[in-house]
Amino acid sequence: MRVTLERAALLKALAHVHRVVERRNTIPILANVLLRAGDGGLKLQATDLDLEIVERVAAEVAQGGATTVPAHTFYDIVRKLPDGSQVALEMTGERGQLTIRAGRSRFTLQTLPDSDFPDLAAGELPVRFEIGAADLRRLIDKTQFAISTEETRYYLNGIYLHVADLPGGATLRAVATDGHRLARVELAAPSGAKGMPGVIVPRKTVSEIQRLVEDPEGLVAVELSATKIRVSFGQAVLTSKLIDGTFPDYNRVIPTGNDKRLTVDRAEFASAVDRVSTISSERGRAVKLSLADRKLVLTVTNPDSGNATEEIEVDYDSDPLDIGFNSRYLLDIASQLEGDTALIRLADPGSPTLVQDRDDAPALYVLMPMRV
Known part of the structure; x- marks a missing residue:
């Protein structure tokens, strides 16, 4: 693998994907980010087995290939490189190390084989709709603070997203509660959302979606089933498992x-x-x-x-x-x-x-x- 790309583009993509990686991992490959170079540029992928983020970056690919490197170390290196620099990534040595070059800086990182990297297969996601980025951010921003952090009540550890049929038309609702307070925000249901199952989006996934959806002018594609959700925005795709539980009947409170x-x-x-x-x-x-x-x-x-x-x-x-x-x-x-x-x-x-x-x-x- 031999790739050259702009530091700013690489840093932005790494900022999105590296946050998924937990600092402490019992499975070594989960501490790494997958790099795959091909015709479409460079693809970066990270997962914790419950949540996965994939982002593509424009790059000049001299030689295709794939490997995995420690996510947080790689991010810190790119973050500290000079603004405006070109970053060259190249697999070197018999042991398969990744060399990172930018200006006069040179780093070598140990790698693990890409074949060991897990893929969070989403399966069939029958419900598909598009929602304005500003609307999705609003649903999250105004309910996120009320998500419970009590792990024993795991079904409250996320935002309950569902469609409610009202006399004035269907509305998409986001609800969160920790038992002491409750937040409910609604907007007109996007085309295609009607009939979606009520799902509980985990707290970590909610935070990553919030960070991913930066441009309020864009459109976000949402696909979901009863067990998984996929959110696509720009060149980034987030896939996550949903909380397997029943959200309480919040209307009663x-x-x-x-x-x-x-x-x-x-x-x-x-x-x-x-x-x-x-x-x-x-x-x-x-x-x-x-x-x-x-x-x-x-x-x-x-x-x-x-x-x-x-x-x-x-x-x-x-x-x-x-x-x-x-x-x-x-x-x-x-x-x-x-x-x-x-x-x-x-x-x-x-x-x-x-x-x-x-x-x-x-x-x-x-x-x-x-x-x-």
Whole structure:
């Protein structure tokens, strides 16, 4: 194999594929990235057996061939090469080493045979549709923070993607929850998505899709079955297994009878929560919201360090109410809202609270209260 290509193009592709590779591997070949040179340029491929990314790069191929090299070492070498340099890759020596040349720099890496590299066969993916990159990023960005990290509840360790049939037409929904908060975002279902199975996309896959889809102007091709998903964007193709589990009926936890309406300036509210939570304990993080006529008082009490209060004007004309929340969760939700104001609908101190930009907003958040 003998290939020459631009450092910037190689670095961009490596930045996508090397992240899939775990730092610690019991199977040596999984620590490597596959390089395959041919008529289409250079193909890079990495996998952890659950997730695979393949990306093609334009290259001048003097001699075809394939090998595998340590992914993180290769990425670090290319990252540190001078901007604008041309990188030459060549298999040398009887032991099959890869030589990397750029300007006056020369590196030699040990390789493993490409024949040992596993291929994540996707099988038949019957559902196919295209979605705008900006729309896909929106579905992920506004729900990702609520994904559970509790491994025992593995079915919550991802985003639930499904199509809901509503009176106004079919919608594509993304839902995530960790049991304390829930995020649901929807948009009009793309052509071809109707009839798709409800799937749970794993947390790591979600993060890689988010990084892969960089240009908001592009289109993303999505193919999926009940067990696998493939996302194609530009020259990159990501294939992943899905979580084999049943996502809970999230509609049961979305309150419908919350009659107390609080409208507050989003930025002012977030700043106030952030300020008073400075005093909160790392473990508790509880902030009490005391609501009365057109007034909200935020209070944090920490027996070890002191207390903090702040009062802001709000639009609220229901009965007085004291309710507590995790301040971190409040700030996470506030950062996802897009409007100048936040609409918070409450019932009582022990019931779930609903947060939106406005009535009928496409993004909806549910937050469980805390005892304070």
